[in-house]
Amino acid sequence: MCGQQVLPALWLSALLVLATPQGLADDHWRSLHDAVRSGQLVALSHILDWLEAHYEGQVLEVELERDDGQPVYEIEMLGPQGQVVEFEFNARSGELIGIEGVNIEGMRRKEEAR
Structure with missing residues (x-):
């Protein structure tokens, strides 16, 4: 995974821990790690690796949200x-389920552009 993508994810982790009471943060992270370890959720690193392979840009923000009860990774990227x-990725399967923005084709890696 590209170092430029790791740093924003680490900042997100730090911000979430600082913004949440310590006991809740520990429980939240423990449950997320358990869900990834047990295969209930795809590891964020796999999603970021896929994005790096298919799109050019820098990760600005990562969120794990619930959409209609389903866990969804929302990842904002700054394009070239x-x-x-x-x-938006289904956090259970890793499937890309949505893309929103301007000039998305301009972010596709050349071997991916059609």
Whole structure:
């Protein structure tokens, strides 16, 4: 995984821990790690690796949300022309389920562009 993508994810982790009472943060992270370890959720690193392989840009923000009861990774990226694009992945399967933004094609890696 690219170092540029790891840093924002680490900042997100730090911010979540600082913004949440310590006991709740520990329980939350423990349950997330358990869900990844047991195969209930895809590891964020796998999603970020896939994004790096298919799209150019820098990760700005990562969130784990619930959409209709389903866990969804929402990842905002800054593209090479300054565009901001949000990718949504099913956190259980790792499937890309949505992309929103401007000039998305401009972010596709050349071997991926059609």
